[in-house]
Amino acid sequence: MAETLTVALMDAPYEAAASTTAFRIIAAALEKGINVNVFAYEGAVSLTMKEQAPHANPVKGTSVEEEDHPTTKDLVAALVELGKSEPKLTWVNCGLCVDERGAGNWIEGVKRGGPADFLKMAGESTRTLVIPTK
Amino acid sequence: MTESRYVVIESRDPFDSADTAFVSDTAASLRKRGRAVTVYFVQNGVLATRAGARGSHVPSLTKAGVTVLADEFSPRERGIDRGELSAGVREASIGALVDLVVQPDTKTLWH
Numbered sequence: 001m002a003e004t005l006t007v008a009l010m011d012a013p014y015e016a017a018a019s020t021t022a023f024r025i026i027a028a029a030l031e032k033g034i035n036v037n038v039f040a041y042e043g044a045v046s047l048t049m050k051e052q053a054p055h056a057n058p059v060k061g062t063s064v065e066e067e068d069h070p071t072t073k074d075l076v077a078a079l080v081e082l083g084k085s086e087p088k089l090t091w092v093n094c095g096l097c098v099d100e101r102g103a104g105n106w107i108e109g110v111k112r113g114g115p116a117d118f119l120k121m122a123g124e125s126t127r128t129l130v131i132p133t134k
Numbered sequence: 135m136t137e138s139r140y141v142v143i144e145s146r147d148p149f150d151s152a153d154t155a156f157v158s159d160t161a162a163s164l165r166k167r168g169r170a171v172t173v174y175f176v177q178n179g180v181l182a183t184r185a186g187a188r189g190s191h192v193p194s195l196t197k198a199g200v201t202v203l204a205d206e207f208s209p210r211e212r213g214i215d216r217g218e219l220s221a222g223v224r225e226a227s228i229g230a231l232v233d234l235v236v237q238p239d240t241k242t243l244w245h
Contacts, residue, residue, distance in 0.1 A: 003236050005232070005235065005236060017145070017177040017178070018145060018177065021145065021176055021177060021205075021228075024207070024228045025228055025231065025232060028227075028228045028229040028231075028232045029232045029236075031229070032229065032232060032233075034232065034236060126236050127235050127236050127240065127242060129143075129235060129242055129244060130244060131244050132244065134146065134151075
């Protein structure tokens with residue numbers, strides 16, 4: 001039976017290095033053939049917001065294209081693509097956290113769920129890694 | 135009783151988080167009780183793995199027999215050369231961390 005790693009994320013986009021590390025862990029696991037579940041809650045539900053847009057840098061005088069600013073929704077979209085079949089990435093946003101933040105318009109491949117989903121995913125996984133805010 | 139392995143992921147800067155000592159003490163205590171323990175330093179946590187980091191808990195970890203790994207990406211981001219790492223610290227990829235985390239009977243803690 002394939003291994004499964006469940007990861008709980010809490011940090012909002014563009015605030016913590018932990019988000020980048022989490023993306024690296026998820027990508028590495030998928031590349032090893034390990035299924036990954038992600039339960040995003042609190043600020044982390046905004047990682048997948050569809051309206052995110054890259055920006056220019058007026059301080060440096062660079063354009064949007066020159067800046068090539070990565071958005072978290074694009075990074076998650078790349079992970080979703082990596083885990084679209086086998087191994088599988090299942091990304092669940094906490095619905096309560098989404099409603100609080102008005103963050104319900106998200107990219108393809110993301111589901112709405114709740115703490116019960118996290119409990120189920122953790123129970124069915126090889127391992128669960130909780131990455132809290134500092 | 136299951137002989138669990140422990141993987142502790144230390145992401146915090148030891149110079150702004152006093153509770154990094156708790157992590158090191160716990161890891162060393164588990165090792166003293168015969169458990170296999172790995173501490174994987176990542177993000178600003180790698181600042182503790184420099185040989186010149188004053189008051190670092192890393193030497194006591196290696197002395198206790200804890201496996202000490204530094205994420206290969208985090209030191210580079212911070213301008214830390216491999217040669218600056220403390221004795222006993224090895225660089226490891228994020229994939230190596232995944233391998234450790236999914237080992238059987240392993241408990242993983244993020245700090």
